[in-house]
Amino acid sequence: MAQDSSSPGGSLGVKAVDKVQAMIQKSLQLPKVKFLRQRMAEAGCTVKDNFFRAVVCQGRKGMAYFAPGHGIFVCSNHVTFQDEVNQLIIHELIHAYDDCRAVNLRWNNCAHQACSEIRAGHLSGDCHFMRELLRGHFKLRGHEPTGSKNARHRELISKRDNLNSNGYIAPSRPNYVYCWFSFDLDEPKECIRRRVLLSLFSNPNCVGSAAKDSMEDVWDICYNDTQPFDKAP
Numbered sequence: 714m715a716q717d718s719s720s721p722g723g724s725l726g727v728k729a730v731d732k733v734q735a736m737i738q739k740s741l742q743l744p745k746v747k748f749l750r751q752r753m754a755e756a757g758c759t760v761k762d763n764f765f766r767a768v769v770c771q772g773r774k775g776m777a778y779f780a781p782g783h784g785i786f787v788c789s790n791h792v793t794f795q796d797e798v799n800q801l802i803i804h805e806l807i808h809a810y811d812d813c814r815a816v817n818l819r820w821n822n823c824a825h826q827a828c829s830e831i832r833a834g835h836l837s838g839d840c841h842f843m844r845e846l847l848r849g850h851f852k853l854r855g856h857e858p859t860g861s862k863n864a865r866h867r868e869l870i871s872k873r874d875n876l877n878s879n880g881y882i883a884p885s886r887p888n889y890v891y892c893w894f895s896f897d898l899d900e901p902k903e904c905i906r907r908r909v910l911l912s913l914f915s916n917p918n919c920v921g922s923a924a925k926d927s928m929e930d931v932w933d934i935c936y937n938d939t940q941p942f943d944k945a946p
């Protein structure tokens with residue numbers, strides 16, 4: 714993981730990593746995060762605070778990833794808001810939970826990854842969250858039409874939208890689970906489907922129609938599997 718932790722941008726990169734690491738510490742106080750970690754511990758997969766790390770991601774469009782056996786990594790150069798970090802941590806923790814509970818789970822298997830992406834998208838509330846966040850952006854713009862803070866805010870959103878609209882570069886390390894996050898206003902299930910497919914594109918075993926076929930094959934069983942929650946929170 715050394716190359717992920719390095720800072721290509723000198724002191725600016727280091728500052729961003731420190732800032733996002735502090736945001737991660739805040740995320741760890743969320744009841745949902747505590748609940749997931751507790752359930753992982755009960756299943757024999759205790760994860761310490763250093764399981765969650767802010768890193769500089771080079772040449773990637775993703776905002777976070779889960780590396781089985783290593784931890785959860787948040788791309789400090791691709792995130793801006795505390796709410797984003799919260800959501801990323803919860804999404805990746807669902808993957809970590811799946812990795813813990815399913816001994817025969819193989820992340821390079823398209824259907825296996827599809828199942829975990831469906832669950833992570835559903836149980837983390839990613840699609841709800843994006844709607845709320847987007848509403849918040851419109852409100853902020855409406856209230857501060859000329860302020861410099863608003864201009865800066867617009868610039869940040871624009872920068873991030875550009876990052877996410879260029880498609881996804883498949884990573885060279887297929888054992889990692891890269892996740893796609895973007896703004897959208899689809900219906901929740903369509904929103905989840907689209908994001909599952911975008912995440913699967915990073916898996917070399919999900920080429921062509923394999924991604925969609927795998928997702929459809931496992932959709933019902935994985936969407937309805939809400940463990941460790943009694944129902945989708």
Ligand SMILES: [Zn+2]
Binds near residue numbers: 829
């Ligand atoms: Zn994911």
